[in-house]
Amino acid sequence: MEWLNAVIQGVLLGGLYALFAAGLSLIFGVMRLVNIAHGDLIVLAAYLGLTTSVALGLHPLLALVLVAPALAAIGFLLQIGILNRTLGNDILPPLLVTFGLSVILQNALLEIYTADPQKMDAGALETASVSLGGISLGVLPLLTFAVAVAIVGALQWVFYNTALGRAFRATSDNQDIAQLMGLNKAHVYGYAMALALAVTAVAGIFLGIRTSFDPAIGGSRLIFGFEAVIIGGLGNLWGTLAGGVILGVAQTVGAKIDPGWQLLAGHIVFLLILAVRPSGLFPKVTG
Amino acid sequence: MPDPILQIAGLDARYGDFQALYGVDMTLAEGDVLAIIGANGAGKTTLMRSIAGLIRNGADEIKFRNVPIGALRADQVARRGIALVPEGRQLFPSLSVEENLLIGGRSGRQGPWSLKRVYSLFPILEERKRQPSTSLSGGQQQMVAIGRALMANPDLILFDEISLGLAPIVIRDIYRALPGIVSQGMSAVIVEQDITKALSISSRVYCLQEGRVSLEGASTTVSREDISRAYFGIE
Ligand SMILES: Nc1ncnc2c1ncn2[C@@H]1O[C@H](COP(=O)(O)OP(=O)(O)OP(=O)(O)O)[C@@H](O)[C@H]1O
Numbered sequence: 001m002e003w004l005n006a007v008i009q010g011v012l013l014g015g016l017y018a019l020f021a022a023g024l025s026l027i028f029g030v031m032r033l034v035n036i037a038h039g040d041l042i043v044l045a046a047y048l049g050l051t052t053s054v055a056l057g058l059h060p061l062l063a064l065v066l067v068a069p070a071l072a073a074i075g076f077l078l079q080i081g082i083l084n085r086t087l088g089n090d091i092l093p094p095l096l097v098t099f100g101l102s103v104i105l106q107n108a109l110l111e112i113y114t115a116d117p118q119k120m121d122a123g124a125l126e127t128a129s130v131s132l133g134g135i136s137l138g139v140l141p142l143l144t145f146a147v148a149v150a151i152v153g154a155l156q157w158v159f160y161n162t163a164l165g166r167a168f169r170a171t172s173d174n175q176d177i178a179q180l181m182g183l184n185k186a187h188v189y190g191y192a193m194a195l196a197l198a199v200t201a202v203a204g205i206f207l208g209i210r211t212s213f214d215p216a217i218g219g220s221r222l223i224f225g226f227e228a229v230i231i232g233g234l235g236n237l238w239g240t241l242a243g244g245v246i247l248g249v250a251q252t253v254g255a256k257i258d259p260g261w262q263l264l265a266g267h268i269v270f271l272l273i274l275a276v277r278p279s280g281l282f283p284k285v286t287g
Numbered sequence: 288m289p290d291p292i293l294q295i296a297g298l299d300a301r302y303g304d305f306q307a308l309y310g311v312d313m314t315l316a317e318g319d320v321l322a323i324i325g326a327n328g329a330g331k332t333t334l335m336r337s338i339a340g341l342i343r344n345g346a347d348e349i350k351f352r353n354v355p356i357g358a359l360r361a362d363q364v365a366r367r368g369i370a371l372v373p374e375g376r377q378l379f380p381s382l383s384v385e386e387n388l389l390i391g392g393r394s395g396r397q398g399p400w401s402l403k404r405v406y407s408l409f410p411i412l413e414e415r416k417r418q419p420s421t422s423l424s425g426g427q428q429q430m431v432a433i434g435r436a437l438m439a440n441p442d443l444i445l446f447d448e449i450s451l452g453l454a455p456i457v458i459r460d461i462y463r464a465l466p467g468i469v470s471q472g473m474s475a476v477i478v479e480q481d482i483t484k485a486l487s488i489s490s491r492v493y494c495l496q497e498g499r500v501s502l503e504g505a506s507t508t509v510s511r512e513d514i515s516r517a518y519f520g521i522e
């Protein structure tokens with residue numbers, strides 16, 4: 001029973017990791033950009049959530065109504081203003097620029113909010129739980145997982161059922177020919193980054209409700225996100241969700257064996273999967 | 288003579304240090320079909336990509352309805368009403384047949400062409416509309432590429448190697464459809480290796496040789512000897 005409990009807690013934790021990873025997966029899929037600053041953008045979202053919920057007396061989840069559009073706007077401007085200029089045949093410039101952005105974000109957050117750990121107050125939601133067949137499940141992890149599934153489903157729907165999704169896929173297939181269709185590549189990428197950062201806002205708020213955070217934790221969130229994306233297979237959003245779940249389960253089961261093993265177990269499972277299936281478990285099938 | 292829809296003057300196109308076009312001059316009258324012939328590597332595709340904005344040049348080197356477009360991006364050129372059927376079809380592999388057509392029409396320009404019309408021109412595409420575009424035969428893919436360009440309701444349509452790699456019967460079908468396509472108020476530039484076909488479909492013909500215009504004339508009056516001389520550069 002205890003093991004089953006560990007697995008179920010791991011699945012739910014995987015929901016949070018999928019939220020970290022979904023934005024990464026989306027922008028890699030559309031523009032082959034690896035965003036090193038992704039983890040710091042998650043932390044930025046958590047701080048913006050903290051500030052808005054404290055200043056306006058809002059529940060942190062309600063603060064999303066403001067934080068998600070704010071991050072989307074930041075994403076669009078960041079893409080149009082900076083990142084589009086770095087995209088080309090060379091993969092180094094976007095890596096360097098997003099690494100620089102990561103350093104800037106961390107230092108700016110440190111300057112504004114100090115290094116003291118912060119946490120968002122979500123009231124009763126943090127401790128509420130339901131009991132299911134003898135296993136006690138936190139309402140917050142359940143909600144996080146449900147939101148992750150809903151977001152991956154929604155992104156998938158946008159990708160395959162809307163004109164915007166068609167533009168994303170066409171631009172990802174062939175930028176030049178997509179331009180011939182009248183698509184402005186710079187804007188298409190801007191919308192993709194806006195959407196990715198809106199999802200990042202959700203990830204940041206759930207992170208900030210669940211655990212305390214400080215300006216330096218972005219790096220490890222980036223790693224979890226990366227691992228989930230790569231375990232699931234690049235360019236496959238449902239795969240990313242599965243990757244998050246696998247990572248979460250590896251961590252909770254590892255912690256069950258020995259509390260010090262939580263992170264190590266996650267990395268080991270990631271490396272094992274990478275060794276056996278270098279393109280991930282569910283790589284996007286291309287024709 | 289009606290006003291020109293397209294005027295090219297002194298067009299030099301480069302790939303890095305390599306110059307592919309030298310001072311190309313070309314005029315296309317509204318409603319006309321112009322054929323471009325020339326040996327492999329003569330610069331035909333470069334010329335088409337330059338008009339479409341995939342290669343950017345001096346603004347005044349290409350004018351569309353007297354407006355300089357030579358320096359515009361491809362998406363800006365497309366929105367002004369120029370569509371390219373690119374060499375090698377270049378469909379979007381992640382998109383179904385119907386999605387490839389729909390994305391062609393995304394600019395929302397008004398005109399006679401719609402999904403329904405494209406499907407009545409190429410009925411096989413309607414049967415296959417849900418399939419990935421990569422699952423079609425080469426000829427069927429060419430139909431999608433043509434349909435995708437038509438969906439934009441362009442005023443000027445550019446065909447780069449419309450018949451390359453296609454079975455004679457498919458080529459015949461496509462050429463039968465062409466006059467109907469062009470008579471809808473569209474002007475066209477057609478790159479065609481088959482000289483007989485090129486002359487039969489067009490009113491004017493240009494021959495490119497090593498990046499320069501080596502011959503220009505009315506399709507009905509140019510002689511075969513002139514063409515072979517212009518084509519191969521034999522004096
Ligand atoms: N991307 C490129 N980079 C460098 N040089 C190029 C590039 N594309 C074409 N060229 C060169 O430009 C010249 C013209 O090429 P282009 O493709 O326009 O010829 P073409 O007339 O379309 O030939 P074909 O009949 O084989 O399609 C050739 O010498 C070719 O080698």
Ligand SMILES: [Mg+2]
Pocket residue numbers: 331332333374447448
């Ligand atoms: Mg060519």
